[in-house]
Amino acid sequence: MKNSVQNLQLPESIPVSLNVNGQQHNLSLQPWVSLLDTLREHLHLTGTKKGCDHGQCGACTVLVDGKRINSCLTMAVMKEGSEIVTIEGIAHGDTLHPLQQAFIEHDAFQCGYCTPGQICSAIGLMNEGKANTLDDVKELMSGNICRCGAYTHINEAIMQVKEQEAEAAILLKNTEASGLHEVSERDETSVPGAPAREAELVTEAEGGASHE
Amino acid sequence: MNSFSYIRAADPAEAVSQLAQQSNGKFVAGGTNLFDLMKENIEQPPYVIDINRLDLARIEPLPQGGLRLGALVTNADTAWNELVEQNYPLLSKAILAGASPQLRNMATNGGNPLQRTRCYYFYDHATPCNKREPGTGCSALNGFNRIHAILGTSEHCIATHPSDMCVALRALGARVNIKGVNGERTIDFADLHRLPGDAPHLDNNLEHGDLITSIDLPEKQFKTNVAYLKLRDRQSYAFALVSVAVALEMNGDQILEARVALGGVAHKPWRDEAAEEQLKGQPATADHFKAFADTVLSGAIGYGHNTFKIELAKRAIVRALTTAAAQSVEEPSSQPLV
Amino acid sequence: MNTKYTGQSASRVDGPLKVTGKAKYAAEFAADGLLYGYVLNSNIASGEILSIDTTAAMGIKGVISVFTHENVEDLTWFNIKYKDMDSTAGTPFRPLGSNKILFSMQPIGLVVAESFEIARLAASLIEISYKEYPHVTNLQGELDHSKEAPMGKIGYVQPKSRGNAEKAYRKAEYKIQGEYVHAAEHHNPLEMLATTAIWEEEGKITLYDKTQGVSNVQMYISNVFGLKMENVRVVSPFVGGAFGIGLRPKYNVFLATLASLELRRNIRLVLTRQQMFSFGHRPGSVQRIAMSADLNGKLTSIQHAAFGETSTYEDYTEIVANWSGTMYNCENVKLKYELVKLNVATPTDMRAPGAVTSAHAFESAIDEMAYAIKMDPLEFRRINYAEEDQVEKKPYSSKELRACYDQGAAKFGWENRPLEPQSMREGNQLVGWGMANGAWDALMMPAKAQAILSADGKLILSSGTSDIGTGTYTIMTQIGAETLGLGLDDVTFQLGDTHMPMAPLEGGSWTAASVGSAVKAVCEEVKTKLFEMASKLKDTPFKRAKIKDFAVDHGHISLLSNPSARLSIVDVMRLSGVNSILETAMSGPDPKAKKTHSFNSHAAVFAEVKVDADLGTVVVTRVVCAVAAGKILNPKTAGSQILGSVVWGISKALEEESVLDNEFGRFMNHSLAEYHVAVNKDINEIDVIFVEEHDDLVNPLGIKGVGEIGIVAVAPAIANAVFHATGVRVRNLPITMDKVLQIAEEDKNQEEVPLLK
Structure with a gap:
């Protein structure tokens, strides 16, 4: 596994501007720093997990421009200008995202390590709009390994939120048809697709300057 | 991972000339395999040229018929593109059988064909590998070769090409548009990948500096009688042990044209056009399918742990053909298990 | 209307932290001037390092140091100092202890640099030359060199034979025999092993470590590095799965400590995912079973010889064949368990160690035996039901396995099962139903807990245990709230810190019983304090009341004889002038109970598979797992434990296999792409049933633990279902399509035992 000597020069840092959870971060990063390590080690947003670092487990799933990706297999410098949403940007202040709430209700996790990736992935799945049945959900959530084996509960949580959304959509449609618009502000957090919003911003202080 | 310089290319011409200047540089699009390999020091490009800003992310109908898939369209966007779903459902099925939703959101049409083998030995510097380090030997030949090739192998390499998408592209007869140092050219998808021979370090026939700009799907669409059957060691998110892409043109029960490509069995998506002739004009029966499968696998060689693939591939071909002929209606099998 | 929580479902109290990404795992604690380590592992399985050249690595800007066996000094001379609470017989592995290579992927160097990326690059530049020795890694090829498993690992007992099994077997008319194999498996929790080491001052360190036992790590590190116990603080509030891999301290915590102490940083x-294959695993096994029965279905003999792998330097033992002596009524039993030394890392406990290995073989054999006399496999098990522990000749404190049979079979619809294999079919799919049962120890260890009740009525409980996803935080909160009559929101349970009272390793399914009993005990003491205080209050109905006269609920104290006489706990403390109550308590198993009774949890598993008749693909479409594990503290979290165990069992039966290339002596599929664990799509309907099981003897809480019992019988239930679907007995896990089709080159099913006479 020898690297040739020509590589001994370290890569030059490049200014990178990342929009994470609605907050602009102006960083100077070497191009070999993955988006995952940037989130965890540079921005102290440790909610995004490293489970394999090779795109084989899904723990590092984040939303980039509304789409779910493995943050371990992309370099941060490549995401200049993109809107990135991590698990820390999903809740609306103290109000949990419906999926977060459903995960708790259905006990859709045990150790919790895959959970942020599962939730981000589920939001991505709902944004895609391709999962119509439980079987679809199972296939389209198979990029997120849960070693504790909470799959059936994960699926129950997702199906519940999908149904809630479908009901909400019907309600909204009926309301619009009847000319009433006062529910237009209904549960913003459940609207799929909005990759960034004015969420509770997690800043450097969250990661803490000390280990306590 | 080695230290590398990151260059963001603005247009295809610039990308090609930038890469041409750097003998060991690499383009990066999705990065799903390149960074995976770089983390293991398998790939060590001193220059990584980011082509994601190139204007190659569209899917558009071709004037003479057919569909052009931009190289930077993601696998997910391709699989779920309305025109692809309607007219080339085989491609949608194959793409969706591969990787995970997250990876398909990253991986691109230009990058997918260029992913490298998943051979354990290729990935592990502790073992010899002719693909990784030419001349060191093939560890898989006498090693644990469950996932390895049975067709078109050489004594130097028995690695497989891991893509699902490419199996469908091979069956559909796609063409690859390439921009190179000496201009643009188009090659048959069949000629993109190569067999290992005595140079297994070369996966394909691209020249250094070549950039896949798009992949063209032919006018001929195969809208109905198609099947993609993928056999693997778990139900999803695993590479194929054997996969079969089938596209049939039928007239009632009669086969007018058959396209059958195999994945997971060779260094490239495998197709036997001569054998396909065998099916032309024949009724879609299990006997014809079995005879065809026997022909396709007649030159197969097992290396121990992967010998089962010969029989498995035959069964998979029969099943996929049966499914495609029946327009996805599964029929009870007549064949006993043991 | 009472504050009763145990036995009731409650959502995880740590749920909000986990779904928001705020739960912090070992690698997620920030620190000033943090350096990053990257481990270098050996390419060979046996030999020695001749030279190790770190010049190029050290030449990189940002590299602080490279640690190898050449520059690690001043550590203890004594091997015993490297022992830990889950050690086995033998000499523990000493990371960077010498130039000897004992197994492939052995850690041989640590690069410390200013960034992860720099450390990773530098590690790849280290030049090593080896002298290779021959290695042996093929378990099946080495069975002739097996040896008796020595004592040494806590809990290990050698299997006991009885009667004359060989004679009974010879004389029997109906008999079966078979060889069962499964490969090594790696735990692969989703969180990789990690340590964040904080250098506090000379000789003092804080370690955020992924572990199932902070005390074990503390003891190990202080012994190895010669630090005072109180100067080693180990913290582990959240663990991203472990399944046994966090029981023994691993080289990550050793290396991080070494570098931190040396560099004062x-x-x-x-570790990388690849490195998660560089230490303990569930040992591969070969098991030979012969069995006989009479035509009435009575077992007349059992012979079970189990061979497990171990390393060259330690003897890892499991309880494997022993289970075959206890599960059923049988007079003639011959059991053997032997080890084969291989050039691999010492195996380590993995979810239901031993029991799951044993059940795969033994419960498959039971199915084969039932088929040999053409009897329904469940009926066969009922006939041979063991009312008491057949080895110890002691009654069980409780054993509701029959209820598991009844309720599991009813839920599954077992009564509609045709006996003959290959008798159910849906299109291309052959449908099969199989079942198996299993047992696990209901253990209890000494544990301590602390309680602080503040003047505002809030209770903080703590114990240095861990929650690896098992629900410890939640059930301890429930126990505390119930014992003191508080709301769940009023109680906080803290764990995973050596500053807290000591708890046993989090394993063996004993945490709920052990720590739970300590928590209950300490809360009882707080309660007593409160009652004493109340009885001294003037002008209240409580005056001079006796302890036994009191009750608590909803944050209030009342008199049993006069429930309307109530005073809030806050008021009791205020009126007594007490700001807080601090108590510590310890609990442990009752040594007398063990003399008179045996303690086991039990489960019966029913599985449905669909097997493609042409392609051999197996899908587990339905599982019912009926469990008898005493009182269930929290059906919601306990149900998840069983659910997860079933998923593990499916994964084990169909997918998991660490492939050793014997040429290189190396696990080759060291990634999550090629080491397959179950994904979402693999998992279908799973029903968990907890049958009623009342047990006053097992421990004060009447609970048996649920972390392991769920997995034990899953793989054989699936293997038996595959047989029922296809008529093919796959005795070699995992059950892959090539084995089902009997076209696998390495298929060991060629010597077919006649099954259906």
Whole structure:
């Protein structure tokens, strides 16, 4: 596994501007720093997990421009200008995202390590709009390994939120048809697709300057 | 991972000339395999040229018929593109059988064909590998070769090409548009990948500096009688042990044209056009399918742990053909298990 | 209307932290001037390092140091100092202890640099030359060199034979025999092993470590590095899965500590997924079973010889064949368990160690035996039901396995099962139903807990245990709230810190019983304090009341004889002038109970598979797992434990296999792409049933633990279902399509035992 000597020069840092959870971060990063390590080690947003670092487990799933990706297999410098949403940007202040709430209700996790990736992935799945049945959900959530084996509960949580959304959509449609618009502000957090919003911003202080 | 310089290319011409200047540089699009390999020091490009800003992310109908898939369209966007779903459902099925939703959101049409083998030995510097380090030997030949090739192998390499998408592209007869140092050219998808021979370090026939700009799907669409059957060691998110892409043109029960490509069995998506002739004009029966499968696998060689693939591939071909002929209606099998 | 929580479902109290990404795992603690480590592992399985050249690595800007066996000094001379609470017989592995290579992927160097990326690059530049020795890694090829398993690992007992099994077997008319094999498996929790080491001052360190036992790590590190116990603080509030891999301290915490102490810096070391294959695993096994029965279905003999792998330097033992002596009524039993030494890392406990290995073989054999006399496999098990522990000749404290049979079979619809294999079919799919049962120890260890009740009525409980996803935080909160009559929101349970009272390793399914009993005990003491205080209050109905006269609920104290006489706990403390109550308590198993009774949890598993008749693909479409594990503290979290165990069992039966290339002596599929664990799509309907099981003897809480019992019988239930679907007995896990089709080159099913006479 020898690297040739020509590589001994370290890569030059490049200014990178990342929009994470609605907050602009102006960083100077070497191009070999993955988006995952940037989130965890540079921005102290440790909610995004490293489970394999090779795109084989899904723990590092984040939303980039509304789409779910493995943050371990992309370099941060490549995401200049993109809107990135991590698990820390999903809740609306103290109000949990419906999926977060459903995960708790259905006990859709045990150790919790895959959970942020599962939730981000589920939001991505709902944004895609391709999962119509439980079987679809199972296939389209198979990029997120849960070693504790909470799959059936994960699926129950997702199906519940999908149904809630479908009901909400019907309600909204009926309301619009009847000319009433006062529910237009209904549960913003459940609207799929909005990759960034004015969420509770997690800043450097969250990661803490000390280990306590 | 080695230290590398990151260059963001603005247009295809610039990308090609930038890469041409750097003998060991690499383009990066999705990065799903390149960074995976770089983390293991398998790939060590001193220059990584980011082509994601190139204007190659569209899917558009071709004037003479057919569909052009931009190289930077993601696998997910391709699989779920309305025109692809309607007219080339085989491609949608194959793409969706591969990787995970997250990876398909990253991986691109230009990058997918260029992913490298998943051979354990290729990935592990502790073992010899002719693909990784030419001349060191093939560890898989006498090693644990469950996932390895049975067709078109050489004594130097028995690695497989891991893509699902490419199996469908091979069956559909796609063409690859390439921009190179000496201009643009188009090659048959069949000629993109190569067999290992005595140079297994070369996966394909691209020249250094070549950039896949798009992949063209032919006018001929195969809208109905198609099947993609993928056999693997778990139900999803695993590479194929054997996969079969089938596209049939039928007239009632009669086969007018058959396209059958195999994945997971060779260094490239495998197709036997001569054998396909065998099916032309024949009724879609299990006997014809079995005879065809026997022909396709007649030159197969097992290396121990992967010998089962010969029989498995035959069964998979029969099943996929049966499914495609029946327009996805599964029929009870007549064949006993043991 | 009472504050009763145990036995009731409650959502995880740590749920909000986990779904928001705020739960912090070992590699997620920030620190000033943090350095990063990257481990270098050996390419060979046996030999020695001749030279190790770190010049190029050290030449990189940002590299602080490279640790190898050449520059690690001043550590203890004594091997015994490297022992830990889950050690086995033998000599523990000493990371960077010498130039000897004992197994492939052995850690041989640590690079410490200013960034993870620099450390990773530098590690790849280290030049090593080896002298290779021959190695042996093929378990099946080495059975002739097996040896008796020595004592040494806590809990290990050698299997006991009885009667004359060989004679009974010879004389029997109906008999079966078979050889069962499964490959090594790696735990692969989703969080990789990691340590963040904080250098506090000379000789003092804080370690955020991924572990199932902070005390074990503390003891190990202080012994190895010669630090005072109180100067080693180990913290582990959240663990991203472990399944046994966090029981023994691993080289990550050793190396991080080494570098931190040496460099006087804070260091983070996260292993790679590949490196998660560089230490203990569930040992591969070969098991030979012969069995006979009479035509009435009575077992007349059992012979079970189990061979497990171990390393060259330690003897890892499991309880494997022993289970075959206890599960059923049988007079003639011959059991053997032997080890084969291989050039691999010492195996380590993995979810239901031993029991799951044993059940795969033994419960498959039971199915084969039932088929040999053409009897329904469940009926066969009922006939041979063991009312008491057949080895110890002691009654069980409780054993509701029959209820598991009844309720599991009813839920599954077992009564509609045709006996003949290959008798159910849906299109291309052959449908099969199989079942198996299993047992696990209901253990209890000494544990301590602390309680602080503040003047505002809030209770903080703590114990140095861990929650690896098992629900410890939640059930301890429930126990505390119930014992003191508080709301769940009023109680906080803290764990995973050596500053807290000591708890046993989090394993063996004993945490709920052990720590739970300590928590209950300490809360009882607080309660007594409160009652004493109340009885001294003037002008209240409580005056001079006796302890036994009191009750608590909803944050209030009342008199049993006069429930309307109530005073809030806050008021009791205020009126007594007490700001807080601090108590510590310890609990442990009752040594007398063990003399008179045996303690086991039990489960019966029913599985449905669909097997493609042409392609051999197996899908587990339905599982019912009926469990008898005493009182269930929290059906919601306990149900998840069983659910997860079933998923593990499916994964084990169909997918998991660490492939050793014997040429290189190396696990080759060291990634999550090629080491397959179950994904979402693999998992279908799973029903968990907890049958009623009342047990006053097992421990004060009447609970048996649920972390392991769920997995034990899953793989054989699936293997038996595959047989029922296809008529093919796959005795070699995992059950892959090539084995089902009997076209696998390495298929060991060629010597077919006649099954259906």
